[in-house]
Amino acid sequence: xxxxxxxxxxxxxxxxxxVAAILFITGLRRMSKPGTAxxxxxxxxxxxxxxxxxTFLLPDMHxxxxxxxxxxxxxxxxxxSGRKVAMTDMPQMVALYNGMGGGSAAFIGMIALFNGMDHxxxxxAGVSLNAHDCISGVTLWFALAGVLIxxxxxxxxxxxxxxxxxxxxxxxxxxxxxxxxxxxALITIGLAMYLTVDMNPTVIWLFFGLSLVLGLLMTLPxxxxxxxxxxxxxxxxxxxxxxxxxxxxxxxxxxxAGMLVGAAGTLLTKLMAKAMNRKLTAVLFKTLGAGSGD
Amino acid sequence: MIDGFIALYxxxxxxxxxxxxxxxxxxxxxxxxxxxxxxxxxxxxVGAMIALGHADTTLEKTFGFIAVFLxxxxxxxxxxxxxxxxxxxxxRVKKTDDNNEGDQS
Numbered sequence: 433x434x435x436x437x438x439x440x441x442x443x444x445x446x447x448x449x450x451v452a453a454i455l456f457i458t459g460l461r462r463m464s465k466p467g468t469a470x471x472x473x474x475x476x477x478x479x480x481x482x483x484x485x486x487t488f489l490l491p492d493m494h495x496x497x498x499x500x501x502x503x504x505x506x507x508x509x510x511x512x513s514g515r516k517v518a519m520t521d522m523p524q525m526v527a528l529y530n531g532m533g534g535g536s537a538a539f540i541g542m543i544a545l546f547n548g549m550d551h552x553x554x555x556x557a558g559v560s561l562n563a564h565d566c567i568s569g570v571t572l573w574f575a576l577a578g579v580l581i582x583x584x585x586x587x588x589x590x591x592x593x594x595x596x597x598x599x600x601x602x603x604x605x606x607x608x609x610x611x612x613x614x615x616x617a618l619i620t621i622g623l624a625m626y627l628t629v630d631m632n633p634t635v636i637w638l639f640f641g642l643s644l645v646l647g648l649l650m651t652l653p654x655x656x657x658x659x660x661x662x663x664x665x666x667x668x669x670x671x672x673x674x675x676x677x678x679x680x681x682x683x684x685x686x687x688x689a690g691m692l693v694g695a696a697g698t699l700l701t702k703l704m705a706k707a708m709n710r711k712l713t714a715v716l717f718k719t720l721g722a723g724s725g726d
Numbered sequence: 727m728i729d730g731f732i733a734l735y736x737x738x739x740x741x742x743x744x745x746x747x748x749x750x751x752x753x754x755x756x757x758x759x760x761x762x763x764x765x766x767x768x769x770x771x772v773g774a775m776i777a778l779g780h781a782d783t784t785l786e787k788t789f790g791f792i793a794v795f796l797x798x799x800x801x802x803x804x805x806x807x808x809x810x811x812x813x814x815x816x817x818r819v820k821k822t823d824d825n826n827e828g829d830q831s
Contacts, residue, residue: 493779514806533800695744
């Protein structure tokens with residue numbers, strides 16, 4: 433009986449992730465048409481429930497108490513806050529939950545980096561020659577990209593939430609800000625490149641911190657009227673980050689669902705900007721121009 | 727495990743599918759769809775659970791706990807908000823209400 437479970441359980445789990453991915457695609461398809469939109473979220477919801485339940489059955493899972501505590505407390509909090517909020521305040525709730533997703537992807541990447549750091553040292557010392565234990569080049573790149581994009585999405589979405597909630601009512605902009613932002617972005621990418629050569633924990637922290645700062649810098653100068661477009665963009669960012677961390681964790685459901693949202697979100701951002709008669713580049717980079725967005 | 731090129735195929739096909747699904751969406755559905763896709767990347771919760779489930783050091787456990795907490799908020803909150811937004815689409819399915827695009831052009 434145990435042999436039977438050990439042999440077939442991994443297959444059943446993989447199959448469940450596969451079904452979940454199909455349910456996400458079907459759900460998104462249905463949500464894109466007015467007639468079937470309402471049922472679409474239920475399809476996707478069943479997929480999410482299936483994927484979550486089946487994850488508990490994975491072999492070698494520790495820290496079950498911690499997982500359950502984090503899962504239960506956050507689910508209750510998010511569920512209650514999402515139910516209570518007024519219909520007009522929906523967009524900022526989307527921003528909040530989206531930022532949480534981006535943050536989650538960033539922290540998964542951080543675990544991979546710190547975990548990989550140990551393994552890289554082990555690989556160099558010749559302790560472990562098992563390729564599976566050394567975080568290899570491509571995987572490391574994906575982990576780094578996920579941390580960067582997820583981190584930007586986390587803080588950027590929080591600023592978007594704050595602006596729509598009325599907590600931040602000013603546009604913080606200064607001359608030459610775009611150049612300054614570009615420099616910060618380049619330094620962050622430079623740190624990521626450094627990490628591919630030398631996994632220094634201080635540099636990992638610095639890289640993570642600058643990713644978060646970049647999200648703040650990008651979003652603070654943008655006016656409240658443009659926020660829906662910006663939230664949609666960060667939605668695509670989170671999708672991309674989730675997809676990348678899915679590659680790191682070798683989880684197909686995460687790769688598919690993340691990339692699906694990454695692509696859908698990018699196109700949706702363009703369509704939303706067009707519907708509002710705004711150019712996406714104007715929303716993001718012309719912050720000191722006519723000052724039309726507030 | 728997933729071969730690099732297989733992963734590339736999965737990435738690309740999923741991206742094409744994402745573009746295809748969104749390409750003909752009416753303006754009324756923009757915000758609900760943003761919310762719906764926000765829910766779908768809540769799958770990050772699964773990754774967070776796997777990461778915390780394999781965490782050993784205190785630092786990894788702390789990161790993992792935060793990741794699961796944030797991921798669960800993404801999934802649960804995303805679902806509730808999307809469901810509430812889409813409730814509006816129940817009674818007037820056939821009508822083309824506030825915008826010019828509908829099923830019949």
